[in-house]
Amino acid sequence: MLSIKRLTKQFEVPGGSIRAVRDLDLTVEEGSFFVLLGPSGCGKSTLLRCVAGLEQPEEGEIRLGERLVYSARDNVSVDPEDREVAMVFQTYAVWPHMTVFENVAFPLTEAKKKRFPSAQVAAKVKEALVLVRLSGFERHSAATLSGGQQQRVALARALIREPKLLLMDEPLSNLDAKLREEMRDEIKELTRSLGVTTLHVTHDQIEAMALADLMAVMYDGKILEIGQPEALYRNPGNRSVAEFLGRTNWLSGVVAGNGTVTTEMGLVKCPLPNRAGPGSRASLGIRPEWVELTAEPCQSANSFAGTIEGRMFLGDAVLYWVRVGESRMMVKTTLTEFSIGSRVSVVVPAERWVVFSETA
Ligand SMILES: Nc1ncnc2c1ncn2[C@@H]1O[C@H](COP(=O)(O)OP(=O)(O)OP(=O)(O)O)[C@@H](O)[C@H]1O
Ligand SMILES: [Mg+2]
CATH class of the missing domain: 3.40.50.300 (P-loop containing nucleotide triphosphate hydrolases)
Structure with a gap:
């Protein structure tokens, strides 16, 4: 298109x-x-x-x-x-001196080449207002609408042009x-x-x-x-x-071979980028919700002993800041039981890491 x-x-x-x-x-x-x-x-x-x-x-x-x-x-x-094409703007660009009806009808009544009979304009406005759930607001002044309602008017005005x-x-x-x-x-x-x-x-x-x-x-x-x-x-x-799409914990390390990288947290098993041979530098990223926390010491690969240094309750989740050796990890979880000072195990599944070669 x-x-x-x-x-x-x-x-x-x-x-x-x-x-x-x-x-x-x-x-x-x-x-x-x-x-x-x-x-x-x-x-x-x-x-x-x-x-x-x-x-x-x-x-x-x-x-x-x-x-x-x-x-x-x-x-x-x-x-x-x-x-x-029709465009909807951040600022709504709804005309305050017009009614809802006049705003939505505007592309049909003002378009230079297209002239619609008024009954057809009324029918199309009605249909557009149903779509944006503003039926019944036709005669309201646009100036009296809330921000959300104005945005709906702008959307209806865009859609009416089909x-x-x-x-x-x-x-x-x-x-x-x-x-x-x-x-x-x-x-x-x-x-x-x-x-x-x-x-x-x-x-x-x-x-x-x-x-x-x-x-x-x-x-x-x-x-x-x-x-x-x-x-x-x-x-x-x-x-x-990666950074535009959400928060990420980053570690810097040196490829040690065998699918592992030596980092300040310890030896991490992770997928390696192509051509990342032993000795080359790599950035390792892990999203906060992909890190697991347990109270028990954990022996599995990619598990590290840590201490909770910060806690923030978000309602549907809790953010923890965990000290692991020289590094600090942000962890997002539904587990609420850890408090500042708790000793925990941090487990990061190997396949969850995103790893990029660092150019010197
Ligand atoms: N009319 C203009 N005259 C001079 N510079 C402009 C003009 N319009 C945009 N720019 C410049 O072009 C660049 C891109 O601007 P644009 O408005 O497209 O960004 P944007 O991604 O929409 O940003 P935002 O998320 O803040 O709306 C900016 O550096 C801006 O200063
Ligand atoms: Mg912009």
């Missing part, structure tokens, strides 16, 4: 230029939910705006379905309103935590039931993993890695991707 090739967008700023999107390739399959995850300033909004036609790139091409909507080489740039591609730029980040989760689940449900192809941008890794069929981790104008959420989480291709 969406194919982006070698896209580059730069901005002229005092003292030089910023390449916000660098030679970027991306494909989004029809009907799928694709999420771009990356830190602030990495170029996510710029990329979406290029797809929507709100920014003019310098290089590359963009296709929507079979249709070329932007090409630097062929000097093609289709107007935003003719691209059959876009080929729905672009969402951090639509949930201004909502409080509970509402954000609810809206997240609703968006997933809604886009799945409508079958609309969606490109969603966020800097929240949980939101990204919850929503995505496929996700890309973006950094500094480029895509670091693309994959299914679980695959990227379990088996990231590099340390940056």
Whole structure:
């Protein structure tokens, strides 16, 4: 549905230029939910705006379905309103002086080329408001709505255009935590039931993993890695991707051969990267929830004696900081019985480690 090739967008700023999107390739399959995850300033909004036609790139091409909507080489740039995409913004961009009805109807009543009879507009608005669970709010002033309701209006306004591609730029980040989760689940449900192809941008890794069929981790104008959420989480291709997707305990060590690495914690058995021969340096990462704690001394491989140094109760889990020799591990578990000073065994299953070669 969406194919982006070698896209580059730069901005002229005092003292030089910023390449916000660098030679970027991306494909989004029809009907799928694709999420771009990356830190602030990495170029996510710029990329979406290029797809929507709100920014003019310098290089590359963009296709929507079979249709070329932007090409630097062929000097093609289709107007935003003719691209059959709709965008939802972080700031909602709902017009406060209009009613809910007028806001949602706006793309139909203002579109230059498409004129719909008013009965049809009313029917479509009604349908869109059912989808976002705002039936009955037609005549409310948009200014009186809560943040979550405004975001629903923005979503209804995007869906009413029946876009080929729905672009969402951090639509949930201004909502409080509970509402954000609810809206997240609703968006997933809604886009799945409508079958609309969606490109969603966020800097929240949980939101990204919850929503995505496929996700890309973006950094500094480029895509670091693309994959299914679980695959990227379990088996990231590099340390940056691992870190974007969640907290990780890192150890540094020297490959000792036989599938082991000598670390400050002791000898760790783990999968080794290709070409990591004895003597080479490696980074070992383990997520807090993959570390097991026991009160009993444990003789199995990859178990280490430790002492609890910190404890934080999170409701559905407890975070512990455990001292093991020279290193400190964060452990996330549902076990609540350990307190500061408790002696424990820390067990880290060999297959759970992610290991990368360290270049000198
Ligand atoms: N109109 C502009 N003029 C100059 N620089 C810009 C402009 N728009 C974006 N930039 C720069 O381009 C880079 C990418 O910005 P962009 O807004 O795409 O980031 P982002 O990933 O959406 O960040 P955030 O998560 O904070 O929204 C930033 O360095 C930003 O300062
Ligand atoms: Mg942005």
